[in-house]
Amino acid sequence: MRLLLTGLNGTLAPRVAEAATAAGWTVRSWDRRAVPPEDPAVVQAWLRAERPDAIAHLATGDEAWAGLLAHHAAAAGLPLVFTSTAMVFDAEPDGPHRPGDVRTARDDYGRRKIRCEDAVLAAHPQASVLRIGWQIDPERSGNNMLMQLDDWQARDGEVAASTAWRPACSFMTDTAAAIVGLLARPSPGVVHLDSNAAEGHTFAAVVHALRRRFDRRHWRVREHVGYVHDQRLIDGLAVPPLSARLPL
Incomplete structure (x- = not known):
């Protein structure tokens, strides 16, 4: 099984690659220099040649790229996980935040993620839009x-x-395991992941x-x-609580 994973030069994606490889996936990365996301024709030709079995889109990018990947995944019947953020919610109104709550971001980053969420689900309603919080790792x-x-x-x-x-936050290894799990067992729509949600x-x-x-x-x-701000992302995936990783 071939997993197309974007963002391997970033923070979280290498942990996802480790978890996916351990689960038996063959991980393929995206080289933006060779395949510029701004060129839809090149992207489509490359995706047809690569023939991934699933896509995890973790790279920083705009809604056009996210929508293009979602459109391809939908047409090919592939699972897609797109990582969004707790930052789609401003502190007013306060949380904790549920998947269906109105997104209130005021900053450019949060608003861009909102546009990406909308582009992904418009093109591929069966995709998983995974909102996550601040990630923790001893090395990355x-x-x-x-x-x-x-x-x-x-x-x-x-x-x-x-x-x-x-804060909404989780250890990267737990987030990576959850992403690989979503690829194997998709959960359509918006999904929350937060190890601080319950505690x-x-x-x-x-x-x-x-x-x-x-x-x-x-x-x-x-x-x-x-x-x-109560930034917690509730009503989400079951993940180990922070107290399982930290002496809180």
Whole structure:
């Protein structure tokens, strides 16, 4: 079984590739230099030649690319997982957020993800649009909570952690396993994935737990209430809770 996986130069996709390979998939990556997403004719010809059995679209891109992949997957009867984000929801109105809630993003990133969600489901109603939160991993660079906190400490001399924010977040290995599971057992429509959904730990509690778990004794954690949001993504997939990975 051949899995087309976009985003392998990013943060989460390499973990998905590991999980997919372990599950028996042959993973094929997308080289944007050889196959520019902006050229539909080249994309369609390449997809026909590759003949994937499933597609997982994790790369950063616009709604045209997402829609093109969804259209191909629908025409070929393939499962498709597109990763979206908790950022489609603003803090007002507050969460926790359900799959059918009105998307209220005000920033460019969240709004772009909304457009991508719509493009995917318009072209392929049986696709899975998987909303995820901030990802955690001890090694991966990029948009990884642990590495971002390291950067905050280096940049600001402290890690500012709100006690009034309940973030959507999960360990990358759990998210990767869930994506591979969705490819094998598709769940059409919007799907939520959040290891903090049931327990509802605050960001400050998560930061302190990461500090202990990964020996970040040099972090100077400053608690505050400057950001208020219950960002949790509820009514979603069953995944290990944060407490299974962290000493919370």
